[in-house]
Amino acid sequence: MKRVIVIPMMLVIAAMTASSQSKVYFTDEITPESLVKIYEALGMNPTDGQRVAVKISTGESEKSNHLRPAFIKDLVQKVGGTIVECNTAYGGNRSTTARHKQAIAQRGYNDIAAVDIMDEEGDMEIPVTDTKWIKHDIVGTHLANYDFMINLAHFKGHAMGGFGGVLKNQSIGVASKAGKAYIHSAGKSTTSPWGNNNQDSFLESMAAAAQAVHNYFKQEGRNIIYINVMNNLSVDCDCDGNPSSPKMHDIGILASNDPVALDKACLDLVFNHQSVAGDDASSLISRIESLHGTHTVEYAAQLGLGSLQYSLIDIKDAAGISHPTAPTERYNVYSLDGKKLLTNATSIEGLPKGTYIVNGEKRIIE
Numbered sequence: 001m002k003r004v005i006v007i008p009m010m011l012v013i014a015a016m017t018a019s020s021q022s023k024v025y026f027t028d029e030i031t032p033e034s035l036v037k038i039y040e041a042l043g044m045n046p047t048d049g050q051r052v053a054v055k056i057s058t059g060e061s062e063k064s065n066h067l068r069p070a071f072i073k074d075l076v077q078k079v080g081g082t083i084v085e086c087n088t089a090y091g092g093n094r095s096t097t098a099r100h101k102q103a104i105a106q107r108g109y110n111d112i113a114a115v116d117i118m119d120e121e122g123d124m125e126i127p128v129t130d131t132k133w134i135k136h137d138i139v140g141t142h143l144a145n146y147d148f149m150i151n152l153a154h155f156k157g158h159a160m161g162g163f164g165g166v167l168k169n170q171s172i173g174v175a176s177k178a179g180k181a182y183i184h185s186a187g188k189s190t191t192s193p194w195g196n197n198n199q200d201s202f203l204e205s206m207a208a209a210a211q212a213v214h215n216y217f218k219q220e221g222r223n224i225i226y227i228n229v230m231n232n233l234s235v236d237c238d239c240d241g242n243p244s245s246p247k248m249h250d251i252g253i254l255a256s257n258d259p260v261a262l263d264k265a266c267l268d269l270v271f272n273h274q275s276v277a278g279d280d281a282s283s284l285i286s287r288i289e290s291l292h293g294t295h296t297v298e299y300a301a302q303l304g305l306g307s308l309q310y311s312l313i314d315i316k317d318a319a320g321i322s323h324p325t326a327p328t329e330r331y332n333v334y335s336l337d338g339k340k341l342l343t344n345a346t347s348i349e350g351l352p353k354g355t356y357i358v359n360g361e362k363r364i365i366e
Contacts, residue, residue, distance in 0.1 A: 022261035022310045028252040030231050032074040038255045039075055039150070041315045044225050046079055046148040053116075053146035054081040055169055057154060058104050060092055061241035065232035066107070067154050073112040081150065083115045086140050086173065088239065089180035089193045118142035119176035126216050130208040130303050133186040133201050137171075137212035138179030147222045149213075151259070155228040155266045157235035157284050160184070161203065162293020163270075164237050165263040166226040167300060171209035183209050199292055207300035210259065214305060226262050227255040230269065235287040249279045260306025263297050271332060271359055285332060333358050 025041045027034045046052050054076050059066030076083060087100055094100040097120045104115050118140025125136040126143075153169035161168055172180055184193035186201035196202055217224035230251035236243035251269055256262040267288070273281040288294065301308045333342035334357040341356070342348065348358065348365065355364050 022256060022258035022307045023313055024254055024256040024258070024261050024265045024310045025313050025315050026252055026254050026265075027315050030071075030229065030250055030253055032071055034253060035071065035075050035227070035229070036078060038253050038315055039078075039225070039227065041313075042225050042255055042257060044223060044257060046223070050147040050221075050223075051145060052079045052081040053084040053143075053149045054079070054113075054152055055084050055149060055173055056152050057169065057173060057238040058083075058085050058094065058100070058107055058109060058115075059238045060094065062107070063242055064238045064240060065154060065156060065234055065236075065243055065246075066238040067152065067229055069108045069112045071229075072152065075150070075152070076113045079148075079150065081113060082146070083109055083113050084118050084142070084146070084149075085115070086119045086175060086180070087117060087177040089177050089184065090239075092239070092241070095177070116142055116145070118174070119179075123176035123178055126212050128208045128212045129215065130204075130211065132208070133205045134182060134208055135187060137209045138176050138182050138190065139174050139213070140176045143174065143213075143216070149217050149224040151224060151226045153226075153228050154232070154238055155230045155254075155263075156233055156237060157287040158237040158291075158293070159235075159240065159287075160291065161206065161237075161296065162288040162291035163263075163267070163284075165228050165266055166259045167210045167263050167296055168206060170213045170259065171206040174213050175209060179209070200295055203292065203296040204299045207296050207303055207305065210300060211303050211305045214259065225255070225257055226259045227253065228262055228266050229253050230266055233270070233281075233284055235283050244283075247279075247283050248273060248275070248281045254312075256310070258306040258310070260297055260300045260308060261310035262306075264301075264308050265310055265312055267294060267297065289332070289334075331358055 025038050027038050057066050088094045093103045097117050100117055109115050122141050123138050124141045128137050151166045151170050153166045155165045158164040178190040181193045182190045183205045185196050186205045233246045233248050234243045270281050275281050331345045331348050334340055351365050353366055
């Protein structure tokens with residue numbers, strides 16, 4: 001049998017033990033009731049008097065795959081939340097406050113809760129721990145009006161980041177119009193999101209911005225929790241007004257207090273999905289890999305925002321389950337020059353000796 005040596009991508013991973021695993025809760029039911037149940041499973045509720053923000057994407061058009069008002073209504077009203085958004089940095093129907101408010105009304109979000117465009121009255125800077133690319137995070141001034149945030153994201157592909165989950169919803173999503181441009185340009189511009197040819201600098205800027213928002217809500221008297229909804233798994237983001245149709249089936253809802261573990265668990269469910277006709281993850285995997293999307297999660301872990309190791313707990317099963325994909329793990333393998341060698345393979349035993357990129361991680365097979 002070949003011996004496989006895993007080369008740690010980050011020292012922090014090597015130092016982790018089983019006790020450091022984060023808990024990620026899971027349900028395969030995607031209903032308003034199950035959304036409330038998985039929120040309750042986290043056991044972290046706003047206290048009396050806390051002002052609750054529910055961060056979603058309101059979607060670029062009715063054709064977009066954003067989370068619909070009927071789906072999120074019960075959760076938003078249970079916590080007495082305000083739906084929060086920020087204006088976009090690209091041309092579209094959410095690029096100005098007036099147009100954004102019109103889009104929100106058309107989608108029906110005003111019918112279930114108050115909606116706040118957080119950069120309507122300008123923006124403010126909050127500190128970042130990692131200053132490699134961005135020197136601060138630029139968010140809407142209304143962020144200061146909230147003490148508790150539910151980061152409620154739709155997990156899907158993304159044409160620039162590879163995928164979008166809670167880390168993107170917290171970085172690009174919470175950033176003001178100027179802040180979005182600042183992250184996309186990796187600190188070079190607050191007016192244009194275009195022209196950055198260094199993909200990793202964009203992904204690392206997202207991780208740094210996500211950490212800034214997390215740290216902001218981890219100050220005394222504040223808190224934040226994370227939920228990813230894995231439905232309508234298109235390769236395109238909700239910022240796309242005419243997204244590609246999903247090629248794979250819905251998976252479920254996942255939630256955690258750790259945003260890194262949560263996005264990593266969702267990525268693992270996609271990468272280890274056993275594709276069949278009519279339920280094929282290959283296009284979403286290709287979108288993520290082509291843009292080095294997993295790097296956002298890896299870099300966020302390196303910054304200390306969260307853990308890449310987690311236990312997945314089915315809320316239907318009180319005993320919980322460990323990593324659900326381990327018994328049927330699938331492998332996506334590339335050569336070091338980027339050539340794809342295996343897709344969703346059940347084994348890597350047939351690979352010749354050498355160095356490969358296996359599920360986003362460098363490995364030596366001897």
